[in-house]
Amino acid sequence: MKYNCESYNFTVFQIADYFLSRERKQKDQDITHLKLQKLIYYAQGFVLAFTHQPLFLESLEAWRHGPVCRVLYNKYKKWSYHSIPLEQNQISLNEIKRYPEIEEILQLIWQIFGTLSGTQLEEMTHAEMPWKIAIKRGLNTPISNESLYNFFSNLIFDENKQGD
Template identity: 45%
Template sequence: MADVRDVAKYFISLSTETTKFAITPLKLQKLLYYAQGYYLRETSNPLFNDDLLAWDHGPVNRTIYDEYKRHGYYTIPREPFDDSLLTEKEKEIIKNVWYEYGDLDGKTLEELTHQEDPWLFTKKNQVIEKELIKKFFSEQVEHALVR
């Protein structure tokens, strides 16, 4: 199982700072949620053990929030990443999520998560249960990552 910090750093390593493929803290949080969902769908296991919380702006991992909040609404600078810290399957799912959602901004991703059951059915500031995420993504045939 991956460390949530490594998953975040891998997403950041895929970003391009001055384009629509830049990553802000808000966007990073939503990408982590989608990566967790698709990984649960594909493997029945979580990508990372850390919880996602149902905050006002959608699913949030507290560890990553604390680490990147200093960037506010601004782009997180790209940083090198040792991708040997992740398995091939982990990298495959993360890349697929990036290809599917990487060109969307954080606000658009927030709006998407606000329409999805895991966030809708979890009380504010509570843990979004991994089983709820898994169930939702497993039922979303039309959102299958096919790349």
């Protein structure tokens, strides 16, 4: 099955708001700018794979430290390698709650990747095909939604096949 180009019409900032609102019980749940970028990448990839629709329209690019959304980078670059403070943007959170399937995927991403550091997530994305394909064409090359869809769909399909 092919993915649908019609997006859920979230902005990357709304998805960032979701992750930045998560309760951080341990130090390893801190969100740095590097970590936020990777959580956004995983959100776009898994939502494409599960729902066949992009989560947001802003593009991801292959940067030296992994996938990056440039407009999100510009908003949070002031934090550098420091933890971004907890934020509660209720408007963004309420909008996400209107789509229980999206909220469920985002919750899973937080549960699975929320305890990993930005550096650990960077290493993971460097080993994955969407970033590898784009970076071969040069730094800052867009990572296509088709590449994300294919990679994450195969990841899910292979995982489900192994469980049989």
